[in-house]
Amino acid sequence: MKVLIAGGAGFIGSTVASCLIDAGHQPVILDNLVTGRREFCEGRPFYEGDIADPAILDRIFDEHPDIESVVHCAALIVVPDSVAHPIHYYRENVAKTLELVDHLIAKGVTRLVFSSSASIYEPNDEFSVDESSALAAQSPYARTKLVVEQMLTDVTAATPLRVLSLRYFNPIGSDPKMRTGLQVPAPSHALGKLIEAHREGVPFNITGVDYPTRDGSGIRDYVHVWDLAGAHLRALEVFDSLFAESNYSVINLGTGTGTTVREFVDAFNEVVDEPVAVAEAPRRPGDQAGAYTRSTRAADLLDWRAEHTVVEGIRDTLTWFSQRDKILG
Numbered sequence: 056m057k058v059l060i061a062g063g064a065g066f067i068g069s070t071v072a073s074c075l076i077d078a079g080h081q082p083v084i085l086d087n088l089v090t091g092r093r094e095f096c097e098g099r100p101f102y103e104g105d106i107a108d109p110a111i112l113d114r115i116f117d118e119h120p121d122i123e124s125v126v127h128c129a130a131l132i133v134v135p136d137s138v139a140h141p142i143h144y145y146r147e148n149v150a151k152t153l154e155l156v157d158h159l160i161a162k163g164v165t166r167l168v169f170s171s172s173a174s175i176y177e178p179n180d181e182f183s184v185d186e187s188s189a190l191a192a193q194s195p196y197a198r199t200k201l202v203v204e205q206m207l208t209d210v211t212a213a214t215p216l217r218v219l220s221l222r223y224f225n226p227i228g229s230d231p232k233m234r235t236g237l238q239v240p241a242p243s244h245a246l247g248k249l250i251e252a253h254r255e256g257v258p259f260n261i262t263g264v265d266y267p268t269r270d271g272s273g274i275r276d277y278v279h280v281w282d283l284a285g286a287h288l289r290a291l292e293v294f295d296s297l298f299a300e301s302n303y304s305v306i307n308l309g310t311g312t313g314t315t316v317r318e319f320v321d322a323f324n325e326v327v328d329e330p331v332a333v334a335e336a337p338r339r340p341g342d343q344a345g346a347y348t349r350s351t352r353a354a355d356l357l358d359w360r361a362e363h364t365v366v367e368g369i370r371d372t373l374t375w376f377s378q379r380d381k382i383l384g
């Protein structure tokens with residue numbers, strides 16, 4: 056099958072493209088390279104341009120009239136940036152998605168997979184969520200994802216478009232074949248900070264040790280990006296079976312197991328030679344305890360389960376960073 060991947064030069068979109076190629080499918084990439092990398096598109100049909108540009112969408116569908124489905128990963132994703140520049144984030148993530156979707160419907164597209172985020176769930180005392188849990192996005196970035204989901208719910212109720220929103224938890228790792236990985240040299244998430252602490256030989260700060268979790272530190276659901284990519288493949292393969300009740304569907308993508316920050320540090324220290332020491336620090340403003348998915352929907356509907364462990368995700372991330380500069384220059 057031929058699949059248009061908007062944002063296919065980014066971390067997740069490029070990994071989805073690799074997974075589709077390995078399974079014998081044909082991705083077509085649309086990306087404006089605002090954060091994506093041209094190197095990740097090598098050997099793949101690639102259109103450099105904006106998701107809201109009608110001319111480039113016309114060209115893509117003229118040259119690839121056999122596109123069956125679209126995966127929409129294109130977005131700006133940095134939470135503090137979204138706090139500083141909300142208008143830019145709403146324009147790029149919300150307004151441009153509306154333009155894209157309008158155009159896709161005009162082109163006769165009926166299958167769209169949307170990259171959503173677990174950050175739209177309301178924090179709760181159980182530290183776990185399923186697809187029916189309350190939603191309350193906590194940042195402008197997360198709200199752009201929530202608004203797009205609501206917008207797509209309305210659009211699918213009135214048009215032939217069907218949308219599957221995949222709510223990702225915390226992606227780590229890289230393509231196991233090292234074709235792609237995180238583009239940024241210094242990611243701001245916990246794993247990025249651990250790598251930095253390890254490199255500099257300084258302790259890693261656990262920010263927040265008084266959460267009512269099993270060891271007081273925050274909790275996340277780290278899912279290997281190659282598993283995430285596999286879930287997209289499954290979703291595209293079984294897409295038409297997902298819409299018995301309405302034209303809009305949602306599936307959480309996580310491992311189903313929470314990993315606390317302390318457990319994550321232990322996993323990191325299993326992989327590296329020189330263990331990283333930890334220091335305890337107070338919560339930062341806006342920090343949340345976090346959550347994992349308790350849902351079985353991905354298993355039930357997609358026959359998909361995360362297969363890679365957190366240790367594998369950390370190992371693949373470290374391998375990627377050891378090769379990243381050679382690949383990206």
Ligand SMILES: NC(=O)c1ccc[n+]([C@@H]2O[C@H](COP(=O)([O-])OP(=O)(O)OC[C@H]3O[C@@H](n4cnc5c(N)ncnc54)[C@H](O)[C@@H]3O)[C@@H](O)[C@H]2O)c1
Nearest residue numbers: 062064065066067087088089090091105106129130170172
């Ligand atoms: N990485 C995460 O932790 C995470 C978690 C949950 C959800 N998501 C979602 O997954 C998707 C992909 O995230 P990622 O981590 O791969 O980020 P990324 O920045 O690596 O990828 C986003 C890609 O979209 C492209 N892009 C952005 N705006 C565009 C536009 N207007 N037109 C064309 N291309 C555009 C960028 O150049 C980039 O290649 C995003 O929608 C994000 O919200 C990511």
